[in-house]
Amino acid sequence: MHMLSRNATFNPHGQDSSYFLGWQEYEKNPYHEVHNTNGIIQMGLAENQLCFDLLESWLAKNPEAAAFKKNGESIFAELALFQDYHGLPAFKKAMVDFMAEIRGNKVTLDPNHLVLTAGATSANETFIFCLADPGEAVLIPTPYYPGFDRDLKWRTGVEIVPIHCTSSNGFQITETTLEEAYQEAEKRNLRVKGVLVTNPSNPLGTTMTRNELYLLLSFVEDKGIHLISDEIYSGTAFSSPSFISVMEVLKDRNCDKNSEVWQRVHVVYSLSKDLGLPGFRVGAIYSNDDMVVAAATKMSSFGLVSSQTQHLLSAMLSDKKLTKNYIAENHKRLKQRQKNLVSGLQKAGISCLNGNAGLFCWVDMRHLLRSNTFEAEMELWKKIVYEVHLNISPGSSCHCTEPGWFRVCFANLPERTLDLAMQRLKAFVGEYYNVPEVNGRSQSSHLSHSRGQSLTRKWVSRLSFDDRCSIHGR
Amino acid sequence: MLSRKASCDSHGQDSSYFLGWQEYEKNPYDQVKNPNGIIQMGLAENQLSFDRIESWLASNPDALELKRNRESVFRELALFQDYNGFPAFKNEMVEFMANMRGNKVKFDPSKLVLTAGSTSANETLMFCLADPGEAFLLPIPYYPGFDRDLKWRTGVEIVPIKCTSENGYKITESALQEAYQQAQKFNLKVKGVLVTNPSNPLGTTMTRLELNHLIDFAMEKEIHIISDEIYSGTVFNSPSFISIAEALTERNLEDDEVWNRCHIVYSLSKDLGLPGFRVGMIYSNNQTVVSAATKMSSFGLVSSQTQYTLSQMLKDKKFTANYMKENQRRLKRRKEMLVCGLKGAGIRCLESNAGLFCWVDMRHLLRSNTFEAEKELWKKVVCEFGLNISPGSSCHCSEPGWFRMCFANMSEETLMVAMQRVKALVDSTIVHQQTGLSKSRWLKSKWVFQLASYEREPDR
Numbered sequence: 001m002h003m004l005s006r007n008a009t010f011n012p013h014g015q016d017s018s019y020f021l022g023w024q025e026y027e028k029n030p031y032h033e034v035h036n037t038n039g040i041i042q043m044g045l046a047e048n049q050l051c052f053d054l055l056e057s058w059l060a061k062n063p064e065a066a067a068f069k070k071n072g073e074s075i076f077a078e079l080a081l082f083q084d085y086h087g088l089p090a091f092k093k094a095m096v097d098f099m100a101e102i103r104g105n106k107v108t109l110d111p112n113h114l115v116l117t118a119g120a121t122s123a124n125e126t127f128i129f130c131l132a133d134p135g136e137a138v139l140i141p142t143p144y145y146p147g148f149d150r151d152l153k154w155r156t157g158v159e160i161v162p163i164h165c166t167s168s169n170g171f172q173i174t175e176t177t178l179e180e181a182y183q184e185a186e187k188r189n190l191r192v193k194g195v196l197v198t199n200p201s202n203p204l205g206t207t208m209t210r211n212e213l214y215l216l217l218s219f220v221e222d223k224g225i226h227l228i229s230d231e232i233y234s235g236t237a238f239s240s241p242s243f244i245s246v247m248e249v250l251k252d253r254n255c256d257k258n259s260e261v262w263q264r265v266h267v268v269y270s271l272s273k274d275l276g277l278p279g280f281r282v283g284a285i286y287s288n289d290d291m292v293v294a295a296a297t298k299m300s301s302f303g304l305v306s307s308q309t310q311h312l313l314s315a316m317l318s319d320k321k322l323t324k325n326y327i328a329e330n331h332k333r334l335k336q337r338q339k340n341l342v343s344g345l346q347k348a349g350i351s352c353l354n355g356n357a358g359l360f361c362w363v364d365m366r367h368l369l370r371s372n373t374f375e376a377e378m379e380l381w382k383k384i385v386y387e388v389h390l391n392i393s394p395g396s397s398c399h400c401t402e403p404g405w406f407r408v409c410f411a412n413l414p415e416r417t418l419d420l421a422m423q424r425l426k427a428f429v430g431e432y433y434n435v436p437e438v439n440g441r442s443q444s445s446h447l448s449h450s451r452g453q454s455l456t457r458k459w460v461s462r463l464s465f466d467d468r469c470s471i472h473g474r
Numbered sequence: 475m476l477s478r479k480a481s482c483d484s485h486g487q488d489s490s491y492f493l494g495w496q497e498y499e500k501n502p503y504d505q506v507k508n509p510n511g512i513i514q515m516g517l518a519e520n521q522l523s524f525d526r527i528e529s530w531l532a533s534n535p536d537a538l539e540l541k542r543n544r545e546s547v548f549r550e551l552a553l554f555q556d557y558n559g560f561p562a563f564k565n566e567m568v569e570f571m572a573n574m575r576g577n578k579v580k581f582d583p584s585k586l587v588l589t590a591g592s593t594s595a596n597e598t599l600m601f602c603l604a605d606p607g608e609a610f611l612l613p614i615p616y617y618p619g620f621d622r623d624l625k626w627r628t629g630v631e632i633v634p635i636k637c638t639s640e641n642g643y644k645i646t647e648s649a650l651q652e653a654y655q656q657a658q659k660f661n662l663k664v665k666g667v668l669v670t671n672p673s674n675p676l677g678t679t680m681t682r683l684e685l686n687h688l689i690d691f692a693m694e695k696e697i698h699i700i701s702d703e704i705y706s707g708t709v710f711n712s713p714s715f716i717s718i719a720e721a722l723t724e725r726n727l728e729d730d731e732v733w734n735r736c737h738i739v740y741s742l743s744k745d746l747g748l749p750g751f752r753v754g755m756i757y758s759n760n761q762t763v764v765s766a767a768t769k770m771s772s773f774g775l776v777s778s779q780t781q782y783t784l785s786q787m788l789k790d791k792k793f794t795a796n797y798m799k800e801n802q803r804r805l806k807r808r809k810e811m812l813v814c815g816l817k818g819a820g821i822r823c824l825e826s827n828a829g830l831f832c833w834v835d836m837r838h839l840l841r842s843n844t845f846e847a848e849k850e851l852w853k854k855v856v857c858e859f860g861l862n863i864s865p866g867s868s869c870h871c872s873e874p875g876w877f878r879m880c881f882a883n884m885s886e887e888t889l890m891v892a893m894q895r896v897k898a899l900v901d902s903t904i905v906h907q908q909t910g911l912s913k914s915r916w917l918k919s920k921w922v923f924q925l926a927s928y929e930r931e932p933d934r
Contacts, residue, residue, distance in 0.1 A: 003665070004766070281778075302623075
């Protein structure tokens, strides 16, 4: 295939990782409450489906937003022609206001420093194109979102060097792990251009502490490199400690435009998680560096946001009553749903990392592994997908250094489906491992290998007809 | 601290194409509020048929309200981020594209990849077909944006195929070979040829002979052909448009290797006049390309909201058929107005049958047959006579004195004003040439007052 580029024929973007394979299995046999009760329940998709009713009811009351109208007048032609990569001014203003609101208005953001992109996928890639040359590197704390392998490396030629975080301290970033990652890059002859963190974290579902943020800032200051903070989940921080943006910490530390580090701290945002609108492709880059803003703006030509969508969302986000109510209600529902998942897992003798944000839990299934290896993790994952019929994401796909952790999503399915998933898991653990539920802490397991196949059909069918589990309604 | 890409200027954004735009932004013409402002003739937009689309949307509220049979599909769309594209939309798109080609070819939706505009489509194809340092051949003159779109982040080079006014800028066998050899001289591996058909900035469609030369060339060199057919719906006169797909089918090349090396780029920005909606696409028979391009489209997907609205609109075959016909009729009329107005000023254009612009011959107005003189003339046109037109040099034309003038992005009245200014420009240039004195400033205030009372030329 010498006729195509290396990009087209090589596969470094991780699209064949288990993250995507589980998805494929789900597509072949998706669970349906009525038509396919034995199907695979999708718990590998970090979508927020909990608050659509709020948006739908707003749309019903505000038909102009979708109808290309403004103050009763048609603005169709204006929108049809609007392809200015500076973005629709009203929308950018509404976006920065919304972002500030999510940050408790502890920061003020300038719409002129915001660049709109077709989703955070585009924003992240654009940042890498702007900040690093092929062969250079960014440091990313593990575990991280599997999509980064494709988004940040594929067409840019930039390398990712992991900052190895472990469960010993709740996967927090430390000075040591930062230094080690930097030295690892040096050993590999890779020039480090920056650190990219996701805060709140995917897949951990935790917000970064003030201490971690200070550490990061000192580190990038010391090394003279960039900090990209992907804050795509910032609106999903439903529990304390509250979310602290890197922008807030800059202010804390009295870093302003006179300090060098000010220009090297950048934020990525999107409406895909907070508002549950991944289909609308709304992402954004925020940077204090004018040159980065200028370059990113031009690059956004390759992925602009539809003006039709900018208009609709600008009207929506300009409605402060809606945004205030939405943010509060979103937190409330996410918190409740996470609680249900945690409690369901506890009943199966499984614990999670203590999470306060995101659309998923970082689940500890180490005690269910045959051995403390990634092979054993894969084995367990396959059982869960093919036998328990739950698609969850194995930690290895997120580059976790310790086998046995899984990401389980809770906001992309109805509560009763979540309950069913938990029942299946409980039955699986119970039959396979003889592990009783005790105070939510797991006990050592006895594995019964021989039971595999027949078990599946038996208890899966049983559960489908069972009355709703007692977890429901808690 | 930034990448080379971010710090360099090689993306062509400082070319006159963009500079003229900037001048316009500082002082834009408005019939009422700023009659002395600069008239924008450098923007290839199609504003002629919005009324048709607006009225369709008004009669079909479901499309905008995101409903299907009055039931909300908001949730479904909000969550739909599948890079394989909204099936209903792709199905309608391939039919629409086939209709435009007189149904002489049939397209398969599974070979269509949606992208956020053709800007994204073109760059994506570069990423898929060429490595950094490799090259694509492009006939000159070409759309200035290609310098950025095809080269900037991809590291791919463009080598020009020399076309001249001698034969109406047609692509010849020898021009293709020369370009290829030129690339070799620079040690650049040629991966393909990219043509825009109908051509921007020429406004002409490729002849069957040209297409066959192109195909023969691609077969001989074993390289790709990208046919950017973004203006395919703007063909308003004969000869009719022949797509690369048709040319290949005519020669029964479906089983030849070259079939897998021909790719079409399309968009709704020109035909439907919807550049703001960011709807572009790649069509390819090559499964590997489709697969890679599909994954790459993650970096620039089309908003599901927009896919839905347009899928509903394109489903209405009666509407689209009428729209295309009426659009072409209006474009033809408007182009004729421009050609006539220019003729009245003693200026000729390349004979054209498509596009949203004319390729205008102002060589006789140049002080000398040089690009410096072209630049001088261009500055005069923009700054003294208030018309933003695109100089041929920004399109890499090899001959000084040609300019692209757009006609579909303004009202008829504004076009009339523009034509009068052109006449004034020509008069001033002739006077200047005759007397050697610069009377431009005096002339300027004179024609501005004159125009205020000038009556419209009768329709032809």
